[in-house]
Amino acid sequence: MSEAFAPDPAFRSWGGAIRPLQHVGRPRFRDQLPDLLQQAPGSALAVGMGRSYGDSGLNSSGALIEMTGLDRLIAFDGEARTLRAEAGTTLESLMRFLAPRGLFTTTTPGTAQVTLGGAVANDVHGKNHHAAGAFGCAVRRLGLLRTSGERLELAPGEPLFAATIGGLGLTGVIEWVEIDLAAIPGAAIDNEDVPFGSSAEFFALARESAQAFEHTAAWVDVSRGRGVFSRGNWAPAAAAAPRRGRLAAPFEPPISPLNPLTLRAFNELVFMVKSRGAKQRTVSYAQALHPLDGVTGWNRLYGRRGFWQHQSVVPAANAEDAVGALLKTVAAAGEGSFLTVLKTFGSRASPGLMSFPMEGATLAMDFPARGEGVLRLMDRLDAIVREAGGRIYVAKDGRMSAETMRAGYPRLEEFMGLLDPGLASDFQRRVLEAAA
Amino acid sequence: MSGERAVILGALSAIAEETARLLAAEGARLCLVARNAERLQALAADLRLRGAAQVETAAHDLAQADDAPAKLAEWAGALGGLEEVYVFYGALGDQARSEREPAAAREAIDVNFTSQALWSLAAANMLEAQGAGALVIVSSVAGDRGRMSNYVYGAAKGGMSILGQGLAHRLAQAGGARAVVVKLGFVRTPMTAGMNRSGPLWVDASTAARAVREAARKGGPVVYAPWFWRFILLAIRLTPAAIFHKTRL
Numbered sequence: 001m002s003e004a005f006a007p008d009p010a011f012r013s014w015g016g017a018i019r020p021l022q023h024v025g026r027p028r029f030r031d032q033l034p035d036l037l038q039q040a041p042g043s044a045l046a047v048g049m050g051r052s053y054g055d056s057g058l059n060s061s062g063a064l065i066e067m068t069g070l071d072r073l074i075a076f077d078g079e080a081r082t083l084r085a086e087a088g089t090t091l092e093s094l095m096r097f098l099a100p101r102g103l104f105t106t107t108t109p110g111t112a113q114v115t116l117g118g119a120v121a122n123d124v125h126g127k128n129h130h131a132a133g134a135f136g137c138a139v140r141r142l143g144l145l146r147t148s149g150e151r152l153e154l155a156p157g158e159p160l161f162a163a164t165i166g167g168l169g170l171t172g173v174i175e176w177v178e179i180d181l182a183a184i185p186g187a188a189i190d191n192e193d194v195p196f197g198s199s200a201e202f203f204a205l206a207r208e209s210a211q212a213f214e215h216t217a218a219w220v221d222v223s224r225g226r227g228v229f230s231r232g233n234w235a236p237a238a239a240a241a242p243r244r245g246r247l248a249a250p251f252e253p254p255i256s257p258l259n260p261l262t263l264r265a266f267n268e269l270v271f272m273v274k275s276r277g278a279k280q281r282t283v284s285y286a287q288a289l290h291p292l293d294g295v296t297g298w299n300r301l302y303g304r305r306g307f308w309q310h311q312s313v314v315p316a317a318n319a320e321d322a323v324g325a326l327l328k329t330v331a332a333a334g335e336g337s338f339l340t341v342l343k344t345f346g347s348r349a350s351p352g353l354m355s356f357p358m359e360g361a362t363l364a365m366d367f368p369a370r371g372e373g374v375l376r377l378m379d380r381l382d383a384i385v386r387e388a389g390g391r392i393y394v395a396k397d398g399r400m401s402a403e404t405m406r407a408g409y410p411r412l413e414e415f416m417g418l419l420d421p422g423l424a425s426d427f428q429r430r431v432l433e434a435a436a
Numbered sequence: 437m438s439g440e441r442a443v444i445l446g447a448l449s450a451i452a453e454e455t456a457r458l459l460a461a462e463g464a465r466l467c468l469v470a471r472n473a474e475r476l477q478a479l480a481a482d483l484r485l486r487g488a489a490q491v492e493t494a495a496h497d498l499a500q501a502d503d504a505p506a507k508l509a510e511w512a513g514a515l516g517g518l519e520e521v522y523v524f525y526g527a528l529g530d531q532a533r534s535e536r537e538p539a540a541a542r543e544a545i546d547v548n549f550t551s552q553a554l555w556s557l558a559a560a561n562m563l564e565a566q567g568a569g570a571l572v573i574v575s576s577v578a579g580d581r582g583r584m585s586n587y588v589y590g591a592a593k594g595g596m597s598i599l600g601q602g603l604a605h606r607l608a609q610a611g612g613a614r615a616v617v618v619k620l621g622f623v624r625t626p627m628t629a630g631m632n633r634s635g636p637l638w639v640d641a642s643t644a645a646r647a648v649r650e651a652a653r654k655g656g657p658v659v660y661a662p663w664f665w666r667f668i669l670l671a672i673r674l675t676p677a678a679i680f681h682k683t684r685l
Contacts, residue, residue, distance in 0.1 A: 010634050026626060028450065029475050069450070069626070072482035097486070 004039050005063045014299050015053035016306030017369040017398055020060040020426070028069035030086070030175055036065055037147045037173070043424035044147070046173040048115030049090060052122065053309040054398025055426035056168050062424055065173065067117055073097065074176055082140060084178040087117030092293070099187040099285065106138040106182045110341075112290045117174040122395040123166035123352040125362075127215035127230075127289060130346030134357050136165035137350055138180045144172040147422025151175075156351055163418040165352030168394060170428055172420045184234045189215065189288035191232035192280045195271070198225055199324050199342075203361075205229045206344040215288065220340040221267040222330050222365065227342065228271065235282050256303030256368060263336035292339075302368055308398060310378050311364035313345060314390035319361040322388035326363055326381055333377045337365035353411040353418075356393045364396065375399060394427065402434035439489060441465045441515040442652075443508065445498055445555055446525020448475050450625035451574065454645030455522065460488035467492040467511040470525070490515065498525050499547050501554035508558050520652050521559040522572045523552055526592075528627050534588040541588055548592030553599050560603045560615060567612035572652045573600040577619050577660065580669040583685045597658065604657030616656030618648050621665040637668075 005023040012019045025036050037044055043062035050057055058064070067088035075084040078101055085094065091105060092112035098104050109124040118124075123136040132138075144152045144164060152172070154161040164171045196202050202218055206229070209216050213231035220227035292298050299307070314322040323342065330337065340363070347359040367374045382392065382404045391408025392400045406412055412435060442459055444452055447468035456466060460483040468476050468483075473495035480491040492514045496507065512518035529544035556573055563569040578586050579593030600617035607613045622628065622638045639662060647661030660666040672680075 006629055026629060028453075028626060029448075029472075029478065031472075031474065072478055073485040074478075074481060076485050 004036055005041070011050065011064070013054055013058055013398065014051050015309055015366075015369075015396075015398060016299065016302065016304075017308050018055060018058075018426075019306075020058065022058060022060065023063045024066050025063060026066045026069055030070060033065070033145055033173055033175065034149050037145070037149075037422060040065075040422075043422060044173075045423055045425045046087075046117060046169050048088060048118035049113050051111060051114050051118065051395075053396045054394075055430060056122075056394050056397070058426040059424060060426050061429075067115060067173075070175070071115075075178075078103065081181040081183065082178060083181055084141075084176060085116055086176050087115060087120075087143075087174040089116050090114065091116065091119060092290075095285070098181060099184070102183060102185070103181045104184045104285070105135075106180060107132045107135055108289055109135075110290060111293050112286070113293055116177045116179075117169070120165055120174055120177055121167055121169045123350055123355045123357075124395070125345070125357045127217045127232075127343065129348075129357055130210050130216070130344060131214045132182070133346070133348035134166075134350040134352070134355055136352045136355060137348060139165060139177060139351075140180060141178040143175040143177075145175050146172045146420050148420075159414075160418055162351050162353045163415050165350060166354040166356065167352070167415065167418075168354070168425065168427065170419045170423050170425065170432075172423070185236040186234065187285055188235040188282050189232045189285055190235040190280065190282050191215075191230060191288050194229045194231070196227055196229055199327060200320065202227065202229060202342060203320050203323075203344075205231075206361075210344070210346070217341055217343040219270065220327070220342050220363075221271055222327055222337050222340050223264070223267065224271075225327055225331070226271065227340075230288075232288055256305075257301060263338060266338060267336075302366075305369045307369050308367045308374060308378065309364065309396035310367065310381055311362060311393040311396040312381065312385040312390050313356060313358050313360055313362040313393070314385060314388040315358055315360040317360075318388040318390075319344070322384060322390065323361050323363055325384045329380055329384065330365065330377065333373070335367055335374055335377055337367060340365045353415045354394075354409055356391065356395075358390070360390065362393075364393075397427070397431075400431065402431050405431045406435040439463055439465065440519045441467075441512070441517050442520035442522060443467045443469065443511050443515075443518060443559075444522045444524060445469050446523070447479060447493075448472060449524050449526075450627070450641040451620070451623060451644045451648065452522065452524035453479060454642045455524075455648050456483055456488075457486055458645055458649045460484075460486040460491075463487055463489050465490040465515045467494060467515055469494045469496050469498065469511065471495060471497050498555065499551045501551040501558075504555050504558035505561065508555075508562055512562065518562065518566075519569050520572065521555075521563070521569070522574065522648070522652070523556055523559075523596075524574050526552070526574075528586075529589050531586050531588055544588050545592055548589060549595045552592075552596055556596070556599060556603060556615075560607060560613075563613035564607055564610055567610060569613050570652045571600075571603065571607075571613075571615040572648060573597075573615070573617045574648060575600065575617050575619050577621050577665050577669050579619070581673050581680075585685060601657055614656060616651045616659060618651045618659045618661055619665065619669075620644050620647070620661050621668075637664075 005025045008024040011022040040063040045059040046065045047057045070086040070088035072086045107126040119135045125134045209231045216231045218229040345357045448470040476493035534541040576593040578590040579597045603615040623644045651659045
């Protein structure tokens with residue numbers, strides 16, 4: 001093993017349900033990348049902040065290239081509203097640069113602790129998908145380094161560009177990305193929480209809110225089928241400095257406090273707090289868009305066994321029925337999910353071949369990794385999703401079958417034809433190679 | 437203080453880059469010195485976007501210190517003056533190699549002590565003559581006690597700490613200019629990549645950078661960063677040899 005890659009026992013996926021040892025190289029400059037790729041034992045995979053829940057960010061029989069050292073801004077045009085930066089830059093640091101200038105990324109996932117490269121490789125989506133589309137919609141150009149040593153500058157319209165958006169890092173190492181930016185009136189968001197008592201009510205709220213509100217999402221108490229619908233818009237207020245993570249979960253408790261005993265109480269509490277009438281508040285963008293970033297390492301509260309995430313999307317035509325079925329199945333199994341998020345997606349298509357969002361509804365749930373029962377439950381959920389014509393989000397996945405993957409991503413074969421043979425991931429070996 | 441003018445020797449190190457970003461956010465004028473011109477350009481572009489009023493780059497092998505006074509004058513001239521000099525560069529070296537190969541030992545000592553000392557002396561002379569400014573020498577707790585695992589590096593750092601202390605004493609006479617030695621503990625950067633970096637004693641580069649930036653403003657002559665290292669090293673220094681020798685630290 002070349003000394004450029006060191007074994008890192010602390011490196012793990014966000015869900016931590018699977019923790020094979022990774023070998024990690026940490027470059028700081030672009031000129032180090034070609035040599036690193038040459039020296040990688042077997043295959044390599046570029047990764048960012050490690051927020052993928054499952055095995056799409058792991059490469060157990062090869063090496064990882066951790067890109068967060070490549071975090072420099074390259075070019076910025078405030079008038080044209082474009083920004084070019086190295087792929088290891090986090091969205092959080094981009095937002096700290098942009099917000100005071102009245103600008104923002106066109107969309108953001110629920111955590112800003114992801115890299116630009118990671119946002120592209122997973123074609124992430126946010127609370128404003130129905131307004132802005134996925135992250136890939138804002139990418140103007142990107143720099144890709146292939147293991148052959150070739151350095152490519154890709155633009156929309158090129159097959160490799162489409163393959164790289166949502167391409168899970170398997171088409172090459174993304175070195176830099178140039179994105180369009182959105183203008184924002186201030187750094188705060190006017191938010192409103194509206195309680196609902198059934199998934200039918202959720203869909204009515206979603207339809208009603210889509211035009212007037214840019215950011216929408218709902219938290220759901222799965223066992224009761226009720227929840228709180230959150231909707232908001234950028235507020236014309238003076239820039240509020242985003243809250244930094246003040247709480248930290250610095251260790252993994254041997255017995256997780258997140259278990260069926262506490263789940264019921266937790267859900268009651270959250271519902272009570274959130275549903276005191278339709279509350280309107282102005283909050284910082286961090287609070288509205290990245291609530292969990294305020295608790296560093298929250299994923300560790302699931303304990304040593306970790307947790308699985310199941311996020312699916314189902315097409316609009318079947319959404320109400322399918323979401324109802326998914327929620328009923330989880331409730332019946334008695335497996336609780338602490339953070340269940342339900343959101344509708346809009347029709348704006350992403351250029352990515354392997355893009356996850358589609359017009360319809362997406363449901364995300366977490367399950368403590370307590371054994372076979374949970375895995376069987378998720379298989380049943382997959383079946384409901386497949387039947388409805390939907391798919392599973394790879395960034396969250398650690399256990400879906402190759403068949404489910406193939407059924408959900410019609411352009412999979414096209415994608416497989418554009419992969420870089422020198423790169424691989426555990427997800428690719430487990431699912432894509434079997435599916436192709 | 438904004439618009440401050442600083443020369444950063446060894447600007448491509450992880451902690452140096454984070455420190456430069458803090459300075460850029462204050463609108464400082466910077467001259468970045470390191471060997472690799474292309475990497476310096478990438479850094480400069482980033483720092484200008486982050487708010488630096490001016491960024492000059494100088495590709496120079498800092499191990500070559502004989503022309504230090506002239507070079508420093510040139511770099512200060514490009515900025516129109518100088519308030520701060522940061523000495524960042526260094527190499528952890530390979531302790532085992534230094535023990536076996538005299539040439540490796542000489543290189544480790546020359547880079548980490550001899551050349552740093554010459555740059556520091558030149559910087560101190562310049563700051564003393566102008567009666568203002570701060571010299572910040574980024575050193576290490578490894579210099580507080582010779583330990584079998586890294587004493588060659590430790591010796592160089594120890595030497596620089598003493599030199600820095602002496603310079604602080606000298607500059608304090610005339611008033612105006614200052615010298616500060618910042619002793620860093622465990623920092624997660626490429627330099628420490630081979631070590632086990634978990635545990636509460638480890639900090640990341642941006643935390644170390646904040647300590648370095650603060651030291652330039654005030655404090656010294658010797659600053660431990662984070663603060664708890666002062667007490668850890670006190671204990672280490674006071675441990676009798678009979679006991680210390682039983683460890684393999």
